[in-house]
Amino acid sequence: MEEVASQGRFNDLPEDLLIKVFQHLAGESATRCRRSSGPMLSIVVVAQVSHSWRAAALGAPRAWSHIDLNFSDVSALPRRSLAYLDALLERSKAVPLHIRLYNYCPKHDPGRPGGNQASHYFRSYDWGACERAFHALLRHAHRWKTFALSCEASSHEARRALLRRFHVPMPQLQEFAVHLQNSDGFHTRGATAKDTPLLPSAPSVHTVDIDQGFLRYVVFPRSIQLSSLTLGGYRSKFVGDISAILAACPNLQRLRLDNKHSSFGGVLTFRDGPTVETINSRRIDTRNSRRIELPALTDIQVLNGASDALVAINGELVLHSLRSITVRPILWHGDTSAFLTTVCLQLCYLNVQLAHRRQQTLSISDIVRQFPYMEELIAENWTVEATDFGELAQRDVGRNLTRLSLPECAFSPQGDEEVVAAAALRLVRYKMNQQGRETAPFILELPHHATIPERLHTELEHLRGVTNDTQWDM
Template sequence: MAESFPIDQLPTELLGKVFCHMLDNDLPHYDQRAYFVDESFGLARVSRAFRSVALSTPRLWAGVDFNCAKMEANGEIWIHYLKNVLERSKDAPLNVRLFQVTVDGGEMLARRKRLEVGTYERVPERPLSIWAVEAILEHKHRLRSLYVSMTNTTDELPRAFGTGALPLLESFTIKHHAVVRPLQDNLFIEAPRLHELRVDSQLFSRDHGRTRPFLQKLSQLELSNIAGIDIDVLFGILESCSSSDTLKVRGRLNELTISGGHAFVSHRETMTYRPDLVFPNLKTLRLNGPAIWHVVELVDYLNFPALRTASIMDINISQPLHRRFLQQCCLYVRNLTVQTPYASPNLPVTSSGFIADILAWCPDLVELTVSNYTLRMGDINALVSSARQLSAVSKTDEPDFIPGSNLTSLSLPFGAFQVDYRDAIVSGLLQFVELRQRAVERGMVAPPLRKVNLNHHLDREAEVLALTIQAMVSV
């Protein structure tokens, strides 16, 4: 019978790797109810052998979650533990998540009683978040990812982030909800490896400093719920991030100004001059909410030659500027999602229809989703005409451009049908699907139509129509 082998007799290095795989502390666990590295402390208390292994495994302490709201009552103790954890991580790259979330319940500090308090220096009366940031930034040269979500902070917190270089930082998320003093230029720290930046609910000042060159390495940028941003800052971000793969601009950019000699077209100003902003690597663009009203005004200066996926929310199809933005910036898009503010059968209609225009603007379009849209007869005519032309073209031909020739998916959720044309629209949709399927069966150049979606449509006949179309497409 084989003898049992105590796990603590494994070599220290091997057992340390087992610990790291078990806790997966390479990244923070993002549990707002948990205490930072509690599992690591637990392992260190199992036995003397385990404690020795834990203390000699820096990576075990490299993923830190720290909830300032939960630890405010005994902040000096928790700052002591935070410093100990950071010291135990030695030279390992750090992944830190610092947040301020109040958790209900009377056991907020119950686990603290099971920890060995040891000796510590008493923390003066300052916000715990400031002490936590300062403790973390003492090791800023080892920060690989940093997530900060704070509320009710003072102006000391933003200032702390503008202190020195972060040579290993790859991902930075900052969320402020009640900042007394605007962040100004402290966000734009020196981080040559930074490729992911997210800013949420952040106030920017009008005397914002210049952006730094590190932004050139960003592959993903997200600006969410921004209350105010100087146009110099916005242009600086766009220029610095011209190599980004993904650009997300969401929320409300509603305090745009003219400063620093840069001109910008806004609700009250006119554009004089601005160099082109070319994004040669940008593949995904998402615009959501009132942000679109300001971003589309850059249409004459933006160029997205590699853009393949675009999601444009709350677009006003009656605004020429919005339509021109789609026409110029989505020229090479293959997957397009557009949401209009609302659908109403009684809205004024254009002669051609919005979907017809999109098909003409985007020759490579494969998947199209248009939400809250009132389907016009002009749209149906364009779809049927496209399908009819495709059904007459063979693979040996080299036809001129046919709008919608690459379309395989058409989704129209939460939409409506133009008043007085309901029957013709229903008939036209069925004819479009039938012609496209017939073209595929005959071996024509058209790709197969895989989906026509009318989910949650406002028209009473849409549900039956959707089932009929789905049956035709599934054949």
């Protein structure tokens, strides 16, 4: 940057490019500020800034529309003054705003190692400055396009009050996120009144990421037409009426559940699943439970053992369009086959990760057999046997499978990798014979650390040359 500026080349750049350079430098500086563990703010310094660059930046409102304020880190002090915020709000004029606000008090624990530093951060926290900045931003809520808040609210009253602050008109808001910090040990027992609507004056919002700690109080109004919903939390199971929330989001396309912090444990198990006729009969039986139909939902992500909420309402869900599930890692306790076999019959994509191989209670071929429409399977940290590849080479098992990825998997039994590799080779040959008649090209991704005998490796390379449709990565 200094070399370009010293040669005066900035004067020759078009205005749009100058603005993009400015936004890039500002964004990189903010990112380093959030990630840096040092006491000083990382700043990009340019020796000479051309008049053209300065004029382009000052004259472009969208260059000032990204507001990132951090009140939880003393190193961010230069970027959190009210004067700094006022300058951003003024220079951005009337363009939509993208806001990220970190508003919580650092933990004060002088008894632990580094306690003096913790005390320093604790004393530097300025709640009054936070409130003044938040109040100034709320005056411009009609301009918000995206808003993300990390905050601390350690009482039911504080959480309700926070949600009510977002009841002002937000006609342009599209993405909204609110996360809780330092909430370990806080329980929602006794807070059962769901009396606080979520964003009642934000008709354009389509993406919401909300901490599970708010679910005891929040009501999802019918005016919200969400397509993406994330429910997050900390070290506790999900609380609140999950079924009521999902029932209020009939247009939902993506659902993400994330406990964020959870101890590894539990297993994933399957039992003999019901027949297709039984599944269909369950879907139309409404005598014992209300139906929650989400006809547009195609993708579910379950992270850090957050599946309990879905398992609990298994009998109510009707997900005819569900195609993709990601579970990383598998932390489910008990039998989950009821949920999987009743709502995932049409499943085409599955991404599963084992926390520990000792949790494995089913094989790769078991998974594919459970879901006859499976097209892509990514199984990480699994144990793979020769029989898995042998069963996948049968006509009625894995017929629609077009991609099998096995990162960090281990071949079993150890010391006999040649048998497993030979079975994988037979699966590749079988899929090659299918191509052109029944299925799409097949992709096989074996573990990078797998030991493939030279003879089989040569034959695989020969097959790669025969057709460009079948691929594998080793």
